[in-house]
Amino acid sequence: MNYWLMKSEPSTYSWDHLVKDKKTSWNGVRNFQASANMKAMKVGDRVFFYHSNEGLAIVGIAEVSKTYYPDPTDKTGRFGMVDIKPVMPFKTPVTLADIKQDPKLKDMTLVRSSRLSVQPVTPEQWKYVCGLGGVKG
DNA sequence: GCCAACGTTGGC
């Protein structure tokens, strides 16, 4: 089982929207590194859902429900996407400020490479952040 | 709304 973090602007696609939809296709990624990360995902992998621009916090946990396949919105045919479904919300959102000031999390990709929209999370980071969020990962 | 950081593109 691998762990990931995906970013979305709430004004574009929020956690609540995902819960309402029951699942979504993660289309629109146009970055090779993010795309490569999605290629590495397997069904059942867990994903932190992060709100960028507004909120600036990890708000819940989702799960990969379909592996990488071509993104129909990409006319060049170079990029693909995965499907995800909601698992559970955090009791307490874990904010970027929380993550930045915590020595245990200062190596998270979220801090180090803030612009990457799909990033890996280590099992240690996963457990710890789940603890902060008030849920069992 | 601004601006820094960074990835991608395209000319050479």
Add this chain to the structure above:
DNA sequence: GCCAACGTTGGC
């Protein structure tokens, strides 16, 4: 294959 220009992301 380098690198300048450009566009986009995302925190503040």
